Amino acid sequence: MTAATDGAGAASPPAPGSALLEARHLVQEFELRNFGGGRGGVVHAVSDVSLEVRSGETLGLVGETGSGKTTLARTILQAPRPRSGQVIFRGVDLVGLRGRELLEARRHLQMVFQDPFGSLDPKWRVSEIVEEPLVAYGVGRRSERRRRVAELLDLVGLDPRRFGDRRPRELSGGQCQRVAIARALALSPALIVCDEAVSSLDVLIQAQVLNLFEQLRRELGLSYLFIAHDLALVKQVSDRVAVMYLGKLCEVGPAESIYREPLHPYTVALLASIPSPDPEVRRPRVADTIRGEPPSPTDPPSGCRFRTRCPRARERCALEEPPLRRLRPDHLVACHFPVSESGDREPVAAATAPDRPPEGSTPTP
Amino acid sequence: MSAEPPALTVTGRSPAAAPAAHRRPSPPGVPLLEVSDLHVRFRRDGGQVLAVNGLSYTVSAGTTLAIIGESGSGKTVSARAVMGLLPATATVSGSIRFEGQELVGLPEEELRRRRGSDVAMIFQDPSRSLNPTMRVGAQVTEAIRAHLPLGRREARERAVELLRMVRLPSPERRYFQYPHQLSGGMRQRVMIAIALACYPKLLIADEPTTALDVTTEAQIMELLLELQQQLSMGLILISHDLGLAASYADEVIVMYAGRAVERAATRTLFARVRMPYTRALLDAVPRLERPPHSLLPVVEGQPPDLSRLPAGCPFAPRCPRADDLCRQAPQFEEHEPGHWWACWHPHGEGEEP
Numbered sequence: 001m002t003a004a005t006d007g008a009g010a011a012s013p014p015a016p017g018s019a020l021l022e023a024r025h026l027v028q029e030f031e032l033r034n035f036g037g038g039r040g041g042v043v044h045a046v047s048d049v050s051l052e053v054r055s056g057e058t059l060g061l062v063g064e065t066g067s068g069k070t071t072l073a074r075t076i077l078q079a080p081r082p083r084s085g086q087v088i089f090r091g092v093d094l095v096g097l098r099g100r101e102l103l104e105a106r107r108h109l110q111m112v113f114q115d116p117f118g119s120l121d122p123k124w125r126v127s128e129i130v131e132e133p134l135v136a137y138g139v140g141r142r143s144e145r146r147r148r149v150a151e152l153l154d155l156v157g158l159d160p161r162r163f164g165d166r167r168p169r170e171l172s173g174g175q176c177q178r179v180a181i182a183r184a185l186a187l188s189p190a191l192i193v194c195d196e197a198v199s200s201l202d203v204l205i206q207a208q209v210l211n212l213f214e215q216l217r218r219e220l221g222l223s224y225l226f227i228a229h230d231l232a233l234v235k236q237v238s239d240r241v242a243v244m245y246l247g248k249l250c251e252v253g254p255a256e257s258i259y260r261e262p263l264h265p266y267t268v269a270l271l272a273s274i275p276s277p278d279p280e281v282r283r284p285r286v287a288d289t290i291r292g293e294p295p296s297p298t299d300p301p302s303g304c305r306f307r308t309r310c311p312r313a314r315e316r317c318a319l320e321e322p323p324l325r326r327l328r329p330d331h332l333v334a335c336h337f338p339v340s341e342s343g344d345r346e347p348v349a350a351a352t353a354p355d356r357p358p359e360g361s362t363p364t365p
Numbered sequence: 366m367s368a369e370p371p372a373l374t375v376t377g378r379s380p381a382a383a384p385a386a387h388r389r390p391s392p393p394g395v396p397l398l399e400v401s402d403l404h405v406r407f408r409r410d411g412g413q414v415l416a417v418n419g420l421s422y423t424v425s426a427g428t429t430l431a432i433i434g435e436s437g438s439g440k441t442v443s444a445r446a447v448m449g450l451l452p453a454t455a456t457v458s459g460s461i462r463f464e465g466q467e468l469v470g471l472p473e474e475e476l477r478r479r480r481g482s483d484v485a486m487i488f489q490d491p492s493r494s495l496n497p498t499m500r501v502g503a504q505v506t507e508a509i510r511a512h513l514p515l516g517r518r519e520a521r522e523r524a525v526e527l528l529r530m531v532r533l534p535s536p537e538r539r540y541f542q543y544p545h546q547l548s549g550g551m552r553q554r555v556m557i558a559i560a561l562a563c564y565p566k567l568l569i570a571d572e573p574t575t576a577l578d579v580t581t582e583a584q585i586m587e588l589l590l591e592l593q594q595q596l597s598m599g600l601i602l603i604s605h606d607l608g609l610a611a612s613y614a615d616e617v618i619v620m621y622a623g624r625a626v627e628r629a630a631t632r633t634l635f636a637r638v639r640m641p642y643t644r645a646l647l648d649a650v651p652r653l654e655r656p657p658h659s660l661l662p663v664v665e666g667q668p669p670d671l672s673r674l675p676a677g678c679p680f681a682p683r684c685p686r687a688d689d690l691c692r693q694a695p696q697f698e699e700h701e702p703g704h705w706w707a708c709w710h711p712h713g714e715g716e717e718p
């Protein structure tokens with residue numbers, strides 16, 4: 001399916017497993033203004049986040065509302081540009097690109113949004129919506145584009161003859177999301193950023209769309225950055241998972257490892273909050289999860305940002321910011337007192353010394 | 366470590382002490398809410414949409430009933446019928462008895478008196494249900510004074526007490542804040558405080574946690590159940606999430622295309638799912654036990670158009686077990702003690718359990 005449409009920008013894809021996209025020390029901040037234009041503080045939306053999406057893999061990104069996951073995704077796409085940091089995509093730093101160069105680089109980097117109705121122009125027909133990126137990038141002649149649109153609609157499971165002439169309001173939420181996916185696929189991207197792409201869909205439709213993502217991954221060798229607040233859903237699609245809290249990464253690692261033996265107390269709490277569809281399993285209890293509300297991103301806590309809600313927090317957590325460090329193969333955590341592997345998940349009393357205390361650390365009381 | 370949680374500053378006064386005072390006593394031996402053969406039709410473009418099609422259930426004080434279904438299954442419409450909150454284009458037939466008294470056909474005046482005092486409802490999106498131009502405290506006070514003969518000051522004290530009861534951090538300060546100054550979870554707490562203003566006997570929670578994070582969801586659900594025990598309310602939990610039903614409900618009704626398709630006590634239902642639709646819903650939920658990149662078992666297609674319902678079982682066009690028999694509508698019957706379903710080919714018959 002690549003021949004006619006890939007055109008000029010198609011460099012050979014990187015080898016599987018190497019970094020396709022790499023965010024280095026990304027920082028995104030927004031200045032607030034009070035009435036009258038006075039400075040109202042700074043929202044620290046993304047603070048020094050580094051992560052990579054490897055070729056052919058799906059990286060899941062989870063976190064609560066306000067954790068900065070959507071801002072991180074938009075910053076990666078350069079909309080808006082980061083305050084500082086680099087975004088290396090297929091070997092090129094997007095932050096340094098302007099105009100045509102950025103457009104050219106971004107054709108291989110597409111996004112699917114949460115609200116299927118809001119992200120499609122209600123006045124356009126389905127075939128026009130899917131064709132638009134091809135027109136914008138001047139791909140092929142009209143007849144070729146038409147053929148490509150039909151091919152794309154087929155690919156996402158919509159009959160082009162039945163759906164091509166409809167408008168978004170004549171479609172269900174699931175069908176709209178399929179159209180949005182077809183549009184994202186039009187330029188044969190290497191990476192698709194899915195921002196809560198199935199969160200607003202009903203369970204059965206959500207399963208259909210998740211399977212579609214999976215099938216496209218297998219057929220087209222796509223990579224995804226899959227953002228969602230639902231951990232079970234992220235586990236379903238991801239090779240690796242990154243957990244974000246208040247603008248920072250807490251934990252990054254292989255999906256199985258994170259879910260079987262989470263290291264960060266925040267990840268443990270998130271996992272304990274999921275209600276199981278089995279009444280024999282004990283219901284989530286607030287005591288096992290976390291209390292209270294996340295602090296304001298305009299005034300994040302000193303040291304570890306999670307410490308104000310953390311059952312394991314101690315003095316050191318306020319003084320010293322925990323760096324992301326590797327505790328298991330490919331599994332990183334930013335915590336002074338990670339949950340140990342012996343299944344010790346009880347709060348403070350049972351907390352033991354960190355697995356590998358950095359040199360010069362003060363002994364804890 | 367900071368001693369943050371002002372969330373736990375539940376002080377002195379027992380919130381449970383007050384309620385009994387102005388609650389009307391319930392007549393003995395009558396179920397709190399009894400809905401039978403409820404139909405709701407909407408007029409649309411000259412045609413009719415059958416949104417709820419013969420729904421029956423009962424809710425007793427102190428118990429939780431979960432109504433589960435996808436968008437358009439009729440779960441919200443049926444609850445709004447109980448509240449008398451349907452638009453004028455809706456026609457309600459059947460019977461809704463609250464403590465034995467028929468609500469269908471009651472004049473609006475009488476319904477309004479009951480709404481909020483006997484029966485209250487909380488909605489999915491707390492930011493859209495609150496008035497953005499009013500301080501949250503005033504909104505709670507308004508709800509109190511609409512139903513109770515309390516003076517301004519008494520109502521205000523009561524409002525702060527309610528906000529404390531729903532564990533809004535520092536209620537005296539939050540009383541004077543506007544909705545946009547609160548987080549989603551806090552707004553939902555305010556909504557709950559408003560709903561509980563008159564200590565209703567029945568609370569309908571329509572997707573109360575769908576717009577919230579999982580951690581907040583656990584907090585809100587725990588709060589709801591605790592308050593339910595304190596006030597011995599009946600609770601109807603409307604949701605699309607079977608996990609929520611399994612964790613928090615005593616009884617579950619699964620709805621599809623306006624009908625109940627399966628109903629049982631929570632444990633019974635999840636131990637022996639009979640209706641293929643319920644099975645499909647359960648299978649389609651991503652679970653932590655499943656390995657990454659596995660395909661979910663799906664049923665294709667869409668729910669039927671409610672203005673052009675097919676004859677027979679509404680799920681048949683998507684059902685893997687459907688055959689000719691399914692062109693006749695199966696009866697919704699109690700096939701096993703305490704377990705109702707509507708299906709010709711239920712799971713568990715002629716197969717290993």
